[in-house]
Amino acid sequence: MSAFTWPPEPSPLGTTDQILAAVLVPLFLTPQTREPHVVLTRRRADLRRHAGEISFPGGRQDADDASLADTALREAEEEIGLDRARVSMLGELPPTSTFATNYVIHPYVGAIPAGLAWQLSASEVDAVLELPLAVLRSSRTRTRLERRGISFETDAYLVDENLIWGATARILEHLLERLDEGAPGDTGALELRTLPAPG
Secondary structure (H helix, E strand, O other): OOOOOOOOOOOOOOOOOOEEEEEEEEEEEOOOOOOEEEEEEEEOOOOOOOOOOEEOOEEEOOOOOOOHHHHHHHHHHHHHOOOHHHOEEEEEOOOEEOOOOOEEEEEEEEEOOOOOOOOOOOOOEEEEEEEEHHHHHHOEEEEEEEEOOEEEEEEEEEEOOEEEEHHHHHHHHHHHHHHHHHOOOOHHHHOHHHOOOOO
16 A cells, blocks of 8 residues: 555645745665665755755746646756656645745655666756665754754754755655555555556
């Protein structure tokens, strides 16, 4: 039984003053070990907003996007060169709001083939990270950060030097919870390749 369904259940709407955005949460299985991995990006250090932070590919909904799922696919194409034809959409995680920028982010989970060659957007993305879900599960921590002169403690994931926090960490937490609910251990993720593409 899959941990996700496509099309997803209708999402609760945010308040009218929130900005709609979407991200793609790409998952793949390694060919030999079939170990599930998730794909994230590290933003360029010279960006005006969220410089150097780790996130899922995504962004604000454009007027030309047919849906928020289309926003997620378009942004993944633009940021890391992920051809939408290589993505089998599995479902949607709970919407996640940002506190400082007033976005409501709709995360869409998609299965992709392993071994894709990434084409990074030179203006936005510094690196693509392919992280094992098992490592992320064991890397959850609490950390103290300082942003805009305010010091605070927050939940985060720390893999090597890569710190994942904020909305991305909350989305990742929802992903791990959904996979755990769908089947014991990583079974839900191990079924990704057998799931049909959206019709």
